[in-house]
């Protein structure tokens with residue numbers, strides 16, 4: 505426990521050509537890529553992934569956004585992966601993200617905030633299993 509997290513580079517960051525720059529930040533911070541793929545989620549799959557937010561007022565906007573273009577999904581490995589990755593990406597709202605964090609640099613706004621990071625070890629496993637088979641992890 506505690507050594508993997510799940511991430512997605514979100515559609516607007518992929519569209520803006522920021523995949524490489526964001527991955528460089530992630531690897532430089534000491535995370536190892538265990539699995540990775542570029543995928544275009546259907547509205548149904550995006551809705552399932554974010555089912556935990558289904559009662560929130562922004563849910564339909566979130567599902568539309570996350571299924572609106574391809575993303576890059578990955579499993580990352582590091583000691584204390586979940587906590588350290590949340591520090592690396594910064595606050596949900598980029599206006600509140602620490603300078604130097606990925607969201608401070610690449611996010612457009614509270615909704616289009618460039619990158620996802622799991623919020624617990626338990627969710628890191630659930631989210632990794634949602635996107636990747638055992639044979640896709642090395």
Ligand code: IDP
Pocket residue numbers: 562565566595596614615616617619620621623
């Ligand atoms: P997190 O991604 O930092 O964990 P969550 O609260 O889990 O933040 O929200 C999931 C995603 O939903 C956010 O990353 C963002 O894209 C979107 N989101 C969160 N709050 C709002 C909001 O108030 N309005 C619009 N979109 C939001």
Ligand code: MG
Pocket residue numbers: 621623
């Ligand atoms: Mg979250």
